[in-house]
Amino acid sequence: MKEVITFKSGKFIFCDQYDKPRIEKLLVEASTLNSAISDLPILPKWSSQIDPELLYSSVAGTAAIEGNSLSADEVRELDDGKIPDAGHTAKDRLEITNLIGAYRWLDEQKANFATSRLLTEEHIRDLHRQITSGLPYEDNIPGTYRNGMVKVGNKAHGGIYTPPKIIEDVEMLMREFIDWIDSDDLLNENVFVQAALAHFHFSLIHPFWDGNGRTARLIEAMLLQAAGIRYVPKMLSNYYYRHVDDYYRAFSDTIRASKDVTPFLEFNLHGVIESLQQMKNRIANFIRVLAMRDYLHFLVSNKAITKRQNDLLALLLDDPSGKPFTLHELQRAMPYAMLYRKVSEMTARRDLKNLLERKLLVVDADNRYSLNLRGFDS
Known part of the structure; x- marks a missing residue:
C-alpha cells in the first residue's frame, strides 16, 4: 500500500490489500482456465473469425457504458465504411471510430510493451488522444490533464465521488500511479490483479475531463495483453457493460472500503472467469466441428x-x-x-x-x- 499527500485533496491511497482467500480462489480458477485455453490449438481461420468479433463487441461495450448507442453490428458496418442508422449522431460515430483506432494501436504496440517499460504517462496520453480526438467534449483537450473539479458516480450506484481537483495534484498522482504500477510489489502480483488495480486507481485519479472510463479499460487491456493474455483484454469491456450496475457499485464499495480493494477485484475476476469460460467453450466447439467433419468422412466411406x-x-x-x-x-x-x-x-x-x-x-x-x-x- 502506498499513501500520497496531495497539495489540495488530502491523502490519496494506492491500495493492494485484499481478502487473500476470496481472491486467490478466483485467481486459481482464472489461471487454470487461461492455461487450458493457451493449450488449445487455434487455427488461423478461427482467429480471423474471433478477433474482429471481439474487437467490435468490445468497442460497442466500452462506448455503451458512456452512453453511445451503436451495436456491435453497427460498429462493424462503420469500420467497413458504411454509415449506420441515421439515428446515431456524428459524435457517436466518431467515438466509435476513435475506439477502433485505440484498440488497433494497442495491437500494434504488443512488441514494444514486451521490450520497454510497461506503462508510461505517454502511453496513457496517447490512448486518451486517440479516444477523444475531434470530439466536442467541454473543456477536454486530448492528452492533457484536467485542472478543475469533477464529480463521478451517482446516488443510485453507491454515491458521488470527487477526484483530486487541481492539476498539481493530478500530475503528482499520475507520476505516483506509474511508479506504483511498475513497482516490484505490483509486478509480482498476478497480472489479473495488477491490471484490475490499474483500472481502479486510474479511475480514482480521473486525470482527464472526459474519456477516463474508456482510457481506464484500455489501460487494463494493455496490461493483460502485454502479459500474453488472449481474448480477455477485449472481452472484459463487454462484461462491464452487461453488468454495468454491478460495475459502478464495485467502484463505490471499494472507495468506501478505503484500504481494501476486494470488492472491485472480486467483480473483475468474475468477469475474467466468465470471459475465459466462454472462450474455452467456443474453441472446444471449433475443435468438435473439425473432429465431426473427420468422423462424417469415416461414416460415408463405410456407407453408414x-x-x-x-x-x-x-x-x-x-x-x-x-x-x-x-x-x-x-x-x-x-x-x-x-x-x-x-x-x-x-x-x-x-x-x-x-x-x-x-x-x-x-x-x-x-x-x-x-x-x-x-x-x-x-
Whole structure:
C-alpha cells in the first residue's frame, strides 16, 4: 500500500490489500482456465473469425457504458465504411471510430510493451488522444490533464465521488500511479490483479475531463495483453457493460472500503472467469466441428450414412447460428431444399431417422431437429 499527500485533496491511497482467500480462489480458477485455453490449438481461420468479433463487441461495450448507442453490428458496418442508422449522431460515430483506432494501436504496440517499460504517462496520453480526438467534449483537450473539479458516480450506484481537483495534484498522482504500477510489489502480483488495480486507481485519479472510463479499460487491456493474455483484454469491456450496475457499485464499495480493494477485484475476476469460460467453450466447439467433419468422412466411406445425409450435416456444421429446423423446412427452406426438394417425404424421414439413431441429430418436443456435436463421441 502506498499513501500520497496531495497539495489540495488530502491523502490519496494506492491500495493492494485484499481478502487473500476470496481472491486467490478466483485467481486459481482464472489461471487454470487461461492455461487450458493457451493449450488449445487455434487455427488461423478461427482467429480471423474471433478477433474482429471481439474487437467490435468490445468497442460497442466500452462506448455503451458512456452512453453511445451503436451495436456491435453497427460498429462493424462503420469500420467497413458504411454509415449506420441515421439515428446515431456524428459524435457517436466518431467515438466509435476513435475506439477502433485505440484498440488497433494497442495491437500494434504488443512488441514494444514486451521490450520497454510497461506503462508510461505517454502511453496513457496517447490512448486518451486517440479516444477523444475531434470530439466536442467541454473543456477536454486530448492528452492533457484536467485542472478543475469533477464529480463521478451517482446516488443510485453507491454515491458521488470527487477526484483530486487541481492539476498539481493530478500530475503528482499520475507520476505516483506509474511508479506504483511498475513497482516490484505490483509486478509480482498476478497480472489479473495488477491490471484490475490499474483500472481502479486510474479511475480514482480521473486525470482527464472526459474519456477516463474508456482510457481506464484500455489501460487494463494493455496490461493483460502485454502479459500474453488472449481474448480477455477485449472481452472484459463487454462484461462491464452487461453488468454495468454491478460495475459502478464495485467502484463505490471499494472507495468506501478505503484500504481494501476486494470488492472491485472480486467483480473483475468474475468477469475474467466468465470471459475465459466462454472462450474455452467456443474453441472446444471449433475443435468438435473439425473432429465431426473427420468422423462424417469415416461414416460415408463405410456407407453408414449416404452422401445426401452427409451433405445435410455439412450444411449444419457450416451454420454458426445452429438454428433448429422442421421436416417441412427441410424440404422447402433454403439451404436444405437444395438437397431435399426433389426427395419424397418418406425418404426425408428415413434420413432423419438414421441420423437420430446415430446421435448425429437431436429432436426437441416440437419436432425441430438440430446438430448434435457430441454425437460422434457418444
